Amino acid sequence: MSESSTDNTHDLYAVRLAKLREMRAEGMDPFRAAFTPSHTAAEAVNLFRDDTEEPVRVAVAGRLMVMRVMGKAVFAKLMDGSGLIQIYVRRDEIGEEEYKHFKKLDIGDILGAEGSLFRTKTGEVTVRAVRCVTVAKALRPLPEKWHGLTDSEQIYRQRYLDLIVNRDSRARFLTRGRIISAIRRFLDERGFSEVETPVLQPVAGGAAARPFVPRNNALGCEFYLRIALELYLKRLLVGGIDRVYEIGRNFRNEGLSRRHNPEFTMLEVYQAYSDFRGMMTLIHDMVQTVCRDVLGTTRIQRADGVDIELGGTWREARYKDLILEATGDADWFSRSKEEKLRAARELGIEVNPELEDFEVTQDVFEKKVEPGLIQPTFVTHLPKELCPLAKLTEGDPSTIDVFELCINGQEIAPAYSEQNDPLVQREMFEAQAGEEVQKIDHDFLLALEHGMPPAGGMGVGIDRLVMLLTGAESIRDVILFPQMKPNPG
């Protein structure tokens, strides 16, 4: 490229590139400058004391976010991971050459600045710089400083820009990390062991979802990306790891929505000699502990002003009772499928007539009951057709020993008394699979035949839990890089 690009003053990239070349021509390498900060921005600000005469010298580094040039002095702000710090650069203190260079910096450049702390007459703790170095030149401009970045596509595709200019977004993702740490701490303290099981599986079991199908060239066969963690964690129960959990990515080849991303994070926990009742206590204590650790409160305030109280004991309700309440029909469960379809339509729900009888009821549950479960509610005694991996309720073979924890109108965590009878389990799988017998995980059944201790097991959708605790309305706001179509061009 020729020098002519230099006077192309409307092309922001060209202007910055020219500045970079100019620096190199003057013997500076803006990407190799050595600089070690002594303090973060927040530390430096906290370090300053008004009552001491002795100036405190610091070295801070960060991205240049604000620059106000006033003739022979400049106020600028650097942002690092801890926040912003102002620096003050005077020509008579830093020298003619360096001052000239400083004035040519661009917003977005990453700098190091060294000097002593003072308080400006407007009250802001500031570094009076005696030295400034560019440690990384930015060739692209940042989004607008006042409005930030609002274009959702750019927020998702160029998350780094969102993180730089939208502080609440940054805070949300850091909170996500703290939530996951708090969960690990909680489980580790109770004797659970964290494990890692295969993501590439020969049979994608543990849930009903369409899997992604990658291929292993060396083995010459296709695998599936896992859709659940369940069947491998239960093998570990057989293997004697009595308290086990995994936090990992699941992949489901299905539609995307405000609540669904093709890859999402699940926590699954299994505890031998426990059952779904034990899991109730566990999730209840876990959510409350995590809330207190991370948020310092168990009360969540929704944007619309509705409060969700996660403290105290949680409501427990039977599936059947919730359905009867929602339909206002005491005889719902003895109606024919056709009658149910008609009644559903009257309730304003469009139900696919090809669904099985129990699926029609489940549709009513998902559309009429679940959205109304704002405060934490354990839904229990689900119909047995809904899950082939759970034990039947003693004395009522039509329901299973499970709960679904619903909060804020969303299912957050299902839990079961896990089925450990290999013969019953095989029958359930076969009935479920129908024609698709290749979907049965025979290795898992073999493991069960060696004896799995009775156990409680639970799955927690981490993304949804984070949504709940951060008030995010879309799963894309709690996943750093949500799935998008490949960028065209």
Place this chain on the structure above:
RNA sequence: GCCUCUCUAGCUCAAUUGGCAGAGCAGUUGACUCUUAAUCAAUUGGUUCCGGGUUCGAGUCCCGGGGGGGGCACCA
């Protein structure tokens, strides 16, 4: 896959009924040694997502395509 909304300068947004594509920020040049979205003066910057069509004239209307948002469907 279907329905619906949306796409204008690097970013945030205007543009009346179909009638000269504009502002703020950022950039460039200049002034200014305590600024707080600094200020002041001047100034550059456009494939209006892409391709067709209607029209004297299209950012605006019509058709097709693409990206994104929301909804539906799919989803034990």
